[in-house]
Amino acid sequence: MIQVVCVKQVADTETRVRVAADGRNLDPAGVTWILSPYDEIAVEQALLIRDKQAPGEVVVVSVGGPGVQSTLRNALAMGADRAIHLKTETIGPDPLQVARALAEELRGAGAELVWFGKQAADDDQAQVGPMVAELLGLPCVTMAAGFALDGGKATVEREIEGGREVVEVTLPAAITTEKGLNDPRYASLKGIMAAKRKPIEEKPARLGEPALEVVALELPPPRGAGKVVGQGVEAVSVLVRLLREEAKVI
Amino acid sequence: MSILVFVEQRDARVRSIVREVLGEASRLAAVLGGPVVGVCPAASDPGLATLGDAGAERVLLAAHEAFARYDAAGYTLAVVAAIEAVKPQVVLFGASAMGRDLAPRVAARLGVGLATDCTALAADGGRLTATRPVFAGKAIQKLAFPRVPALASLRPKVFAPAAASGRTATVEPLTVGFDPAAARAKVVRMAAAAGARVDLTEADVIVSGGRGLQDAGNFRLIEELAEALGAAVGASRAVVDAGWRPHSEQVGQTGKTVSPKLYVAVGISGAIQHLAGMSSSRCIVAINKDPEAPIFKVADYGVVGRFEEVVPALIEAVKQLNAQV
Structure with a gap:
């Protein structure tokens, strides 16, 4: 079975965000780039299925500039078989542009399962997975926290408010992954060495016209300096009075 | 021009986020002009006329027995049909599990952003x-x-519902050509x-707990405080990773981003990923026992x-307060 995992390179979640001189994007200076954490879960799930249930190929695909190849190598080091880099010089293409480029690459690729993280850990849009599915006419289940494959079908659990929805889906299908689905592996030294010899195919990304325009990226207004109302048990009565009379929240 | 709002129902009840979205739609309509129109896929009318009170002039009901539960493909057809009928300038969804799943499909179908x-629209x-x-x-x-x-799509708990107008919305049928037999994904339970x-x-x-609680068993105190406050329980990444x-329940980057009226952090030092997810709380x-913990930099109190x-004393104080009210 062919599985494709669509991944994104993002700034490390420890990053302190600084705004670039254009006022619209992240200042890339000093940023450590990683495979988006939800995408790691997607890669892990595809590898688990390949190794335990449905042998075949796991292909990772990413849209971005030249730097993206280090992130594709991370996924190859985890165990993916090969990678495709859809190249673009556009900084921060919008979700529909990325979805178009991915859909064009995936059309006719024969993937039975197409995996995505539920959202990227930078723009948090959570759009690309269901958009690619829509463009390809595939069924899609988002925010998968449980996944069981049974022949040409899968049963997926997705977290919703106050419970879990159980969805049955017929393959080929697109799935976006939520934390808790699995524990992504760390790449082994052997995996890192092997990744250096695995192929990364380069192609131009066909983004099409933008559907969104970033007007500004700003830092959130700082919260007013808080106050320590006191120490230990004695502070509790003061706290409760402030919450009731000043903040009016209880 | 008009503004279209996706009206989300579950178990035949309109969800509370819909009133928040209608509130913002009404404020936008005052500037952009045009009526606020709802679209609701459902098995039967969940009481849509009452949404007039929350700002909807009319609501299109896409009734189909397969729409009792969320159906991604069917709901997409319904919203797209409503967009074709109403030709709105703006389409709004709640950023709930359902809205987050549905909105990107509609956008891709129409080729729009x-x-x-x-957290704000202007x-x-x-x-x-x-x-x-x-x-x-x-x-x-x-x-x-x-x-x-x-x-x-609008983040829950950020936008105020419109003031009750006492009006009633007109409910109109919307025909959607949906064949459930062809569905390749279905919510089964x-x-x-x-x-x-x-x-x-x-x-x-x-009420959220962190590593400072020292032991999973001590979350009992967090649960008790949450119960006294009528609160949901949250957790830091450290305690989720520790199992x-x-x-x-994880709050923060790679968990949930929350904006409650009151956020109580117990034994949470305030790592940047956690602060990111809760610092928009009112x-x-x-x-925390460590006066140098970064959490104190964002805490109001x-x-x-x-x-x-501290926590048992706080539980007691809140219970006393509850008893007075």
């Missing part, structure tokens, strides 16, 4: 601008829409009863002390 999980010169947190709240992005309609407890993203009050609490209380002493 979508801004998800917005109409400047007849043009919509969406404000949304990125990097889990470490920065704020402002987006414009080159194409019409502009699609946006709920693994836990929907609505049995409050979800973090929709909670007014959240003390389920991932669904009022933050921190209880801090108590320096041992959780074993």
Whole structure:
């Protein structure tokens, strides 16, 4: 079975965000780039299925500039078989542009399962997975926290408010992954060495016209300096009075 | 021009987020002009006429027995049919589990832009601008829409419902050519009863615990305080990674981003990923034994002390207060 995992390179979640001189994007200076954490879960799930249930190929695909190849190598080091880099010089293409480029690459690729993280850990849009599915006419289940494959079908659990929805889906299908689905592996030294010899195919990304325009990226207004109302048990009565009379929240 | 709002129902009841979205739609309509119209896929009318009170002039009911539960493909058809019928300038969704799944499909179908999980919308010169947190709240992005309609989903608990107008909405049928037999994905059941407890993203009050609690068993105190406050329970990434609490309770980057009225952080030091997910809360209380903990920098009210002493005293004080009211 062919599985494709669509991944994104993002700034490390420890990053302190600084705004670039254009006022619209992240200042890339000093940023450590990683495979988006939800995408790691997607890669892990595809590898688990390949190794335990449905042998075949796991292909990772990413849209971005030249730097993206280090992130594709991370996924190859985890165990993916090969990678495709859809190249673009556009900084921060919008979700529909990325979805178009991915859909064009995936059309006719024969993937039975197409995996995505539920959202990227930078723009948090959570759009690309269901958009690619829509463009390809595939069924899609988002925010998968449980996944069981049974022949040409899968049963997926997705977290919703106050419970879990159980969805049955017929393959080929697109799935976006939520934390808790699995524990992504760390790449082994052997995996890192092997990744250096695995192929990364380069192609131009066909983004099409933008559907969104970033007007500004700003830092959130700082919260007013808080106050320590006191120490230990004695502070509790003061706290409760402030919450009731000043903040009016209880 | 008009504004279309996706009306989300579950178990034949309109969800509370819909009133928040209608509230913002009404404010936008006052600037952009045009009526606010709802579209609701459902098995039968869940009482849509009452949404007039929340700002809807009329609601299109896409009735189909397969729409009792969320059906991604069918609901997409219904919303797209409503857009074709109404030709709105703006289409709004709640950024709930359902809205987050549905909105990108509609956007891709129409080839237009979508801004998800917005915390503010503005109409400047007849043009919509969406404000949304990125990097889990470490920065704020402002987006414009080159194409019409502009699609946006709104973060729960951020937008105020419209003041009750006492009006009644007209309910009109919307025909959708949907064949459930051709569906390739279907919700077959709920693994836990929907609505049995409050979800973090929709909670007014959240009590969260962190590594400072020292042991998973001590979360009993967090649960007791949450119960006294009528709150949902949250957790830091450290305790979720340690297996003390389920991932669904994690607050912060790679967890949930929340904006409750009151957020109580107990034994949470305040790592940047956690702060990103909760610093838009209206009022933050921190209880921590380390006076240097970064959480005190964002807390409106801090108590320096041992959780074993402070939390039981707080539970008692809240219970007394509840008894008085």
